[in-house]
Amino acid sequence: xxxxxxxxxxxxxxxxxxxxxxxxxxxxxxxxxxxxxxxxxxxxxxxxxxxxxxxxxxxxxxxxxxxxxxxxxxxxxxxxxxxxxxxxxxxxxxxxxxxxxxxxxxxxxxxxxxxxxxxxxxxxx
Numbered sequence: 001x002x003x004x005x006x007x008x009x010x011x012x013x014x015x016x017x018x019x020x021x022x023x024x025x026x027x028x029x030x031x032x033x034x035x036x037x038x039x040x041x042x043x044x045x046x047x048x049x050x051x052x053x054x055x056x057x058x059x060x061x062x063x064x065x066x067x068x069x070x071x072x073x074x075x076x077x078x079x080x081x082x083x084x085x086x087x088x089x090x091x092x093x094x095x096x097x098x099x100x101x102x103x104x105x106x107x108x109x110x111x112x113x114x115x116x117x118x119x120x121x122x123x124x125x
Contacts, residue, residue, distance in 0.1 A: 002026045002033065002114040006097050009119030016087050016123070022080040022097030022116060031075035034100040036112055037082045039093035039121075046096070050082060051105035060105055065091075087123045094118040 008020040020037070024030040036051040050071040051060045059071055070083040078098055098112035104113070 002028055002030070002099050003017065004099060004114055004116035005098050006095065006116040007120040009095060009121045010124045011124065012087055014087060014089055014123055014125050017083070017085045017122060018121060020082040020084065020095055020097070020121075022082075024078045024080075024099065027076065030073070030080065030099065031076045032101075034105045035071075035073055035080040036098045036100065036105065037071060037080075038098060038109065038112075039091075040094045040096070040118075041093040044093075046109050047093075048107040049095070051107070052080070053105055058105065059107075060107070062107075075086060084121070087121075089123045089125045091121060092123050093121060095121050 003025045005023045038046050039049050040046040052071045056073050068086045073080045084091040096118045097113040097116045100112045
């Protein structure tokens, strides 16, 4: 069992930056899992944002965040990160981190086994 806790959300002006963290706990190491970030805006489905494989050598991003967001992980600290720069009002959503036991990173929620509770990111114009 893996417990994930996100932090770092908040209110920021357009063009600003935030760094989200995802701390993992439980009788396991996050290095055993692929990690992903998703977001969900009001009235919309949960959307894939980024994923990172176990070693950190393979990254994937949705087109709308490429060049602005960076996913990373520190397996020694059992923590994942999402650095968000040049934020836009359309980035406003609840952001969730997730962990997957699959062999390759995926882009859909059913491919992830564990989820955090989410952290709100609000970008004002």
